[in-house]
Amino acid sequence: MFQYRQILAYMRSGQSDRQIAKAGLMGRAKASEFRRIATEKGWLSPKRPLPDDHTLAAVLKRPRRPASGSILAPYHEKIKSWHRQGISGTTIHQALVRDHGFSGSYSAVRRYLQQLKNDSPEATVMLDFKPGEVAQVDFGKGPKITDTTTGEVFSTWFFVMTLAFSRHQYAVIVRDQKIQTWLGCHRRAFEFFGGIPKKVVVDNLKSAITRACWRDPRIQRSYAELAEGYGFLVSPCPPNEPRKKGRVEAGVKYIKRSFLPLRRFRSLGDANRQLREWIMESAGNRVHGTTRQKPLSLFAEAEKHLLKPLPAKVPELAVWSAHKLHGNCHLQFEKCFYSAPYRLVRKQLWVKATETTVKIFHDHELVAVHPRKHRPGEKSTIIGHLPPDAVAYLMRDPQWCLRQAGVTGPNCLRLIESLFAHRVLDNLRAAQGVIGLAGKYGQVRLEAACRRALFFDSPKYITVKTILAKGLDQLPDDPVPTPLPATYTGKGRFQRTCSRVVTTSSSKEDSICIPCPN
Template identity: 60%
Template sequence: MFEYRHALVRMRLGESDRQIAKTHLMGRRKLAQVREIAETLGWLAPDTLLPNDAELSLALAGRSPVQPSTSSINPFQNDVRDWVKQGIAGIAIHTALVRKHGYTGAYSSVRRFIAKLKKDNPTATVMLDFNPGEAAQVDFGSGPEIIDAFTGEVTKTHFFVMTLAWSRHQYAEIVRDQKVETWLGCHRRAFEFFGGVPGKMIIDNLKSAIVKASFHDPQVQRSYAECAEGYQFLISPCPPREPQKKGRVESGVKYIKNNFMPLREFRTLRDANEQLRAWVMETAGNRIHGTTKEKPLTLFAETEKHVLRPLPSVPPEMAVWAQVKLHGNCHVEFRRSFYSAPYRLVHQELWLRATEKTVQLFDGIELVAIHPRLPRPGSKSTLEDHLPPDAKAYIMHDPQWCLAQAEKVGPACLSFIDELFSDKVLDNLRAAQGALRLKKKYGAKRLEAACQRALDHNDIRYCTVKRILEKGLDVLPRPVFHEEVKEIYTGKSKYCRELSGILQ
């Protein structure tokens, strides 16, 4: 309207459309239309008042020579509106229109339609106010790739950032992952850095903190809930897909990416964190913040530091909770290591609680196992009482145990067991264990005799000893096997030739 009023003033001063167009105010065609309307309504008379913006807008409405075109998206606008509300990208919307509706238009049509939707339905937000010490906002951001100067190992990293909502003072740390234990450890170090605990944590719905995101009923990760109880702060997750609810830490992450990361070299992860800590305390903490117009470090030191909740006298133990399944081998897997639990709970869901030093397993509220934390992947911690009786007997009754038990029975039994273990093909551990178990049923004396008889016949098998005992052959007089053979082969028989010379 200002341009139209300016054009009317020049017309009233007697300037032609050509002269006005040279000022690049508007084109000659539009000036001609404006002059026609002004002459009709009497606006060019020197003694009349210029119309106000409302009158001018009403008079010029609908007189544009360029009529708005109809968008090719209109037949599908309901679908497009729903997709835009869901936050789907424009290129994905264009692909879906082509696939589902056979749309032949260009992506630029989709882009213009989406831009018009956003212009007609602008999103307005409210600037939230917080009292000193009331809240902190927490988030992760993608960090730099660090090439270790000594090993050459390339490490992908993340930023952990906790920003105090009132003073904008922040704690930042570069970490390797976003696991639960990393999330909890960063919270502990942030509280120690600030020297106190804010009353509320405004967070995103990352899996380390929120198991199930929901607008009304979010489900908090058990480990994070235990941390909140220990430090006495409230957890306030943002609604799903609404990160603007924690815009202060979002801005803090961008500030680190744009002002700290560029043009820096990091030798190791430790070196990167030392540089980041110095930057936070010197550059970031002493800048004039764009919103508060004050230095974050000054606001924190003078006011907010003194109203934070005090740290607990005994730091709460940081523990990771996870639901695990007890596999058929009587072990659960956690962080690529294995921990045993009682065999009666096989194929059931258990709760696992892991600290820096221990791993505990719970069946409901009952503690059923406790192990030392294994640092190396692939390691295994097994308690013998957790194994089924058969498996426990097999593991405990090794060859040395079998030989020791056989020696208690007698020399024949010891020789029999030793012959079993001398086999160069078969692992006869189960055979030896089975033979020794026959002692419970038949007694040591009969087992010794049965082993002797098996040795006499050179039949070193478990089933031989068992058959001898079952048929009572062990109580028969011991045969002199060599003399019997000699008698058979030196006797007169029409079925065999004289072999006495061979036996001499």
């Protein structure tokens, strides 16, 4: 409008359209059209004041083409609804072509979406934070590192915590985003700053928030314990609203663009050493684009002393997770196995794992404590957690059976040894059964039953059990049969010679008789 007012002044002074065009203010055709409008409105009269900007804009504004003339007019409501849902322009165009027979190009959809954005622009508010009030936390994709010692290639992540007031930040490169990593990074960040902010703004990652919600988010139990121990409030961002923690988002981008390029890392430790030096030198001593001060200086002068002091006793880093007890009386946590009482099989249990211990709870009651295992497949079993039958089998091993048999008597010991001497069959249960008979019949009778079983060369559990059940252990041992004298010539009642056996055979086939000495 200032340019139009200047051209009006030239026209009032008698300048022609050609002279205005030579001055570079406006083309001849456009100047001619503008002169016609100015003459109609009476703006060229020197006696009248120049029109103000609002009057000029109202007269010179081009009329907008009515929306009804657009090829998208039949779909305006649908497009507006999809646009409010955050659906991209390409997806909207594909849906119109696929489902509604739209024949226009994507450019028409893009122009209409841009018009919608211009008609209802989104405005934001720059938040201000007091010193020591807020820290913002985020993860960002880190570099792939090749360990020069082992040759291992692995992916990494940046953990970044930025103080919202001073923009001083803590960053570390980690290998995963697990809960224990998340908790440990918070502890090291607080120790790096030498204090704790009143509030920590986080995204909705599973290590922090188990249920993302605008009004009623649900915090991860392990993270809640950490926040309670250090005394800070957790403030999760609403779903799909990362701009609520824009300062740490900018911090992650700054690390990726300024620290990461043109660097080589020999190992994870070497990468973190370089990152720490960069934070304390280049990043901490740059002039920040918003605060116009050095983050490290602003932190030391105005924020550090306002952070909450670190607790005298460092809070325990514990990971909570829910598990069901398997039928083998063990639950699996981090690829390791831990036992719990057999009466809780198939029930929901809570595991609290620290760096050294694993505690198992049921209905807020501590039911088991184990040392923490780290190698996959390791097992920690408390015998008392197993069913009585299984405990009896595990406790009564062969050595136990032999000791108990020795207490009962030498015959019992011989019988148990013969059971274990079997070359094929595992007779542990049979030996346990024999030893167990002493509880019902007593050691004296068991010793006698074992002596009788050995006498008849039948060292078996069923033999000993039958002898005791029928009271045969009370009978004297049968005498050893006396062999017949060599001069005995008598014949038994049913004794027959070979010839009689052959001749009385019912078979009609020829037979061969082997001579018999009788």
